[in-house]
Amino acid sequence: MEYRHSPVLLAEVLQQLKLQPGSIAVDCTLGGAGHARRIADSIAPTGTLVGIDQDDAALIAAADTLRLGQQIILLKGNFADLDRLLVEASIPYADAILFDLGVSSPQLDMPERGFSYHHDAPLDMRMDPEGGGPTAADVVDQYSQAQLTRVIREYGEERWASRIAAFIVAARGRRPIATTFELVQVIKDAIPASARRGGPHPARRTFQALRIEVNQEIEVLDGAIRAAVRWLAPGGRVAVIAYHSLEDRVIKTVFNELARGCTCPPDLPVCVCGRVPVLRIVTRKAIVPTADEIENNPRSRSAKLRVAEKV
Ligand SMILES: C[S@@+](CC[C@H](N)C(=O)[O-])C[C@H]1O[C@@H](n2cnc3c(N)ncnc32)[C@H](O)[C@@H]1O
Numbered sequence: 001m002e003y004r005h006s007p008v009l010l011a012e013v014l015q016q017l018k019l020q021p022g023s024i025a026v027d028c029t030l031g032g033a034g035h036a037r038r039i040a041d042s043i044a045p046t047g048t049l050v051g052i053d054q055d056d057a058a059l060i061a062a063a064d065t066l067r068l069g070q071q072i073i074l075l076k077g078n079f080a081d082l083d084r085l086l087v088e089a090s091i092p093y094a095d096a097i098l099f100d101l102g103v104s105s106p107q108l109d110m111p112e113r114g115f116s117y118h119h120d121a122p123l124d125m126r127m128d129p130e131g132g133g134p135t136a137a138d139v140v141d142q143y144s145q146a147q148l149t150r151v152i153r154e155y156g157e158e159r160w161a162s163r164i165a166a167f168i169v170a171a172r173g174r175r176p177i178a179t180t181f182e183l184v185q186v187i188k189d190a191i192p193a194s195a196r197r198g199g200p201h202p203a204r205r206t207f208q209a210l211r212i213e214v215n216q217e218i219e220v221l222d223g224a225i226r227a228a229v230r231w232l233a234p235g236g237r238v239a240v241i242a243y244h245s246l247e248d249r250v251i252k253t254v255f256n257e258l259a260r261g262c263t264c265p266p267d268l269p270v271c272v273c274g275r276v277p278v279l280r281i282v283t284r285k286a287i288v289p290t291a292d293e294i295e296n297n298p299r300s301r302s303a304k305l306r307v308a309e310k311v
Contacts (some may be wrong), residue, residue: 003032003057003058003060003061003104003106004032004105004106005031005032005034005104005105005106006034006105006296006297006299006300007032007034007035007038007100008100008241008289008293008297008299008300008303009241009287009289009293009300009303009305010034010035010038012287012305013035013098013100013239013241013305014035014038014039014042016237016239016282016283016287016305016307017039017042017096017098017237017239017307018096018237019039019042019043019047019095019096020042020043020047020095021042021043021044021045021046021047022043022046022047023042023043023047023095023096024043024047024048024050024091024092024093024094024095024096024233025039025043025047025048025049025050025094025095025096025097025098026049026050026051026052026086026089026091026094026096026097026098026228026231027039027049027050027051027052027098027100028052028079028082028097028098028099028224028228029052029053029079029098029099029100029101030051030052030053030058030059030062030074031053031058031062031100031104032058032061032062032065032104032105032106033051033058033061033062033065033066035098035100036049036051036062036065036066037065037066039096039098040066040072047071048071048072048073048091049066049071049072049073050073050074050075050085050086050089050091050094051066051072051073051074051075052074052075052076052077052079052082052085053076054076054077054078054079054127054128054131055104055107055127055128056076056128056130057106057107057110058104058106058107059074059076061106062074073089073091075088075089078128078131078220079099079220079224080216080220080223080224082224082227082228082231083227083230083231086231093231093232093233093236094228094231094232094233094236095232095233095235095236095237096236096237096238096239097228097231097232097236097237097238097239098238098239098240098241099224099225099228099238099239099240099241100241101217101221101240101241101242101243101244101247102217102243102244102247103115103127103211105299107127112124113125113129114135114136114180115207115211116180116207117180117183117184117201117203117204117207118201119180120179120180120181121179121180122135122137122178122179122180123135123136123137123140123177123178123179123180123182123183124136124137125207125210125211125214125215126214126215127215128215133214134214135214136183136210136211136214137176137177137178139151139210139213139214140168140172140177140183140210141172141176141177145165145166145168145169146165148161148164148165148168148169149161149162149165151209151210151212151213152164152165152205152206152209152210153209154209154246155208155209155210155212155213155218155244155246156205156206156207156208156209157205157245158205158206158209160190160191160195163190163191164186164187164190164191164206166190167186167187167189167190168183168186168190171186171189180207183203183206183207184202184203187202187203187206188202188203208244212244217244217247218244218246218247218250221247221250221251221254222250222253222254225238225240225250225251225254225255226254226258229258229278229279229308229310232310233310234310234311235309235310236309236310237282237307237308237309237310238307238308238310239305239306239307240305240306240307241303241304241305242303242304242306243302243303243304244302248286248304248306251306252306255279255281255306255308256281258277258278258279258308259277259278259279259280259281259308260277261275261276261277261278262275262276263275277311278310278311279308279309279310279311280308280309280311281306281307281308282307282308282309283305283306283307283308286304286305286306287304287305287306287307288303288304288305289301289303
């Protein structure tokens with residue numbers, strides 16, 4: 001299968017990263033290399049592009065797409081380990097760093113990856129299947145009812161979270177829930193028929209929640225953004241595209257904290273913490289896709305781009 005992913009907010013990202021020939025750029029979420037290919041063009045012929053992904057399939061496809069004469073370093077890993085990965089890449093600093101969070105279209109569309117409620121497959125959902133971490137089937141099998149409720153409510157924003165969790169616990173007591181379709185059936189049984197009519201697929205929110213939990217997508221963000229900011233050269237920019245309100249909140253919070261500097265209580269007459277701002281927030285309001293982009297690529301609809309510059 002071809003590794004095809006339409007890059008989201010491409011023109012906006014390229015404009016915001018202020019790339020120049022010779023820039024050192026890091027794409028922490030290479031995916032189908034849609035952004036990376038255009039970044040590589042913008043920094044050619046003397047620039048360096050480091051591309052990171054935790055999914056081997058993405059790296060193999062990117063190696064094909066990015067066959068260029070300039071310096072391109074592709075690394076397999078989780079951006080939670082950004083410091084180690086960039087030391088491995090032997091770059092001194094970065095002028096531009098991009099995070100385009102979440103999953104790629106091919107990951108969602110390859111039935112055997114177990115992300116899709118439209119295809120029957122083992123319930124996996126790991127972006128890095130070789131990493132050995134727990135699968136969605138492990139989460140569904142091992143989490144308590146309270147833990148499942150929390151995950152499905154928080155990460156899926158699913159109003160039927162506690163009923164779905166209760167139905168999962170009852171169903172797994174009869175036999176393990178091992179496949180995507182077995183889980184879809186449990187979710188359909190849990191959501192009243194009247195609530196299932198008309199809306200999106202009833203399993204959409206629960207599948208999203210399990211995917212976020214399996215890949216620890218929210219937990220790794222705060223540390224990764226702080227690491228990225230440390231690697232930026234003065235004037236360098238970090239751009240983050242988030243697709244989930246919780247992700248966007250983490251980005252906003254970290255950016256605001258790093259842009260504020262001083263954390264002393266407001267009633268102290270002088271600063272005693274000594275912290276200085278390390279970031280200038282470029283996008284006070286997040287940049288979102290145009291109606292045209294959403295129509296051409298519905299998966300872009302929840303995207304929010306935030307950009308900050310190292311001072
Ligand atoms: C939305 S896609 C990126 C698409 C890419 N910008 C393009 O234009 O084709 C996200 C990619 O990031 C990867 N990814 C997500 N979280 C990651 C993490 N913590 N560490 C490394 N890669 C990650 C996924 O495997 C996926 O390939």
